[in-house]
Amino acid sequence: MVSIISITTFEGWLDFLVSTSLAEALAKNPKGPSMSMCDSCHAGCCRSYAVPISGADIIRITSDLGLSFWDFVCRWEDPDGEIAQKYAPHFHFEDEPEMPFVMCLIRGESQTWPGTGKCMFLEESPVTKEHPLGTASCGIYSSRPAACRAFPTKLNPSSELAIISDVPDRGRPSTDPVYELCPGPWEKEDFDAIHTVQDLIVAEYEMQFFNRIATVWNRRPGPFSAFPEFLNTVYSQRIRKETAEDLARNDRPDSDLKHAA
Template structure:
């Protein structure tokens, strides 16, 4: 995606990235990491992370709290007091790019939620359509959380690839919802989740 080539990655700083089971297995295999190296659980009592996309999981230590399995957010090296996706490779600010240029360190293995951004299926579930991307990701006007520098246009996307990615993401998440149903029928300890 050419829009992303010179971006500081405000989306990777703003959004919690939900994972599917396939995402987890792909990252573990490709990056040779354990689940604990990149995945976490995020409390999502208002459903703002899941947004009907990702399932909620419940755990024995907090049985009333819905959680989303997501990528870990780490402290930013470039912008202290902010966070970023654990896999974001931050570039230093320059005169030409005052927020730097940052890129995904696992681009080929990135989660399905990242692959489909900023698209979704139309109401009929047949065509990829662009989502409305706000100019600012978090409350306030901190430029670190600024999102896409210009509006996305259909010509910015590969229509074939985008639909393929949406189909795969939908399938993977549908399966993960089933897995969540099985887990939530008898919630276990968080530390046992990767073995489930």
């Protein structure tokens, strides 16, 4: 029998569905969404990685939490593209015009494990006998960046299915146990079939939009101090009323609905 985990194309997935009964397919996924592995984890992911953020992530966090850009955003030098990973855009600034930077969440030092790093929003719980590395949770869970929502999944090449990535044992070369990642393998039953794909689609869309913003900014790189205002200007223009020009173009799918109403 073919495993859903091994299906990486949309056509393969459809073939699977038509070759099995719906009841049989549902029986393979009897559980609801679950991220229980994270609940008892020390969050090695949030300790290991610099988290790239999009403009949409920045606007949402500032709006939801009442923070300023400077409270949680930093720019990381990324000359080798290791942080961007062909996902996040590179920005250039006038103080170091040759250096590509990625917008990331600020990191800080762990209180539980001094000398190690973590995301500034990671909230740590004390070490216990049951959890020798402690447990930890995201302090901005409902507003967390799209990259955090997506981990450890990614879209298949045609952007229709969620693929569970192979998570390495460690997030950093360091042998420090706090950088160990997920304690076990992820299974498809651990993810919500709707939200997982939707989160991935939104993450991809917003990062593509941010890449276009980077193209504009990088034509005439300004100082980093001007970047928050630039972002606010761009995102505040993201919604506008329909104009006569829009109507004349008549290329909107809802135009028939308007005429019918």
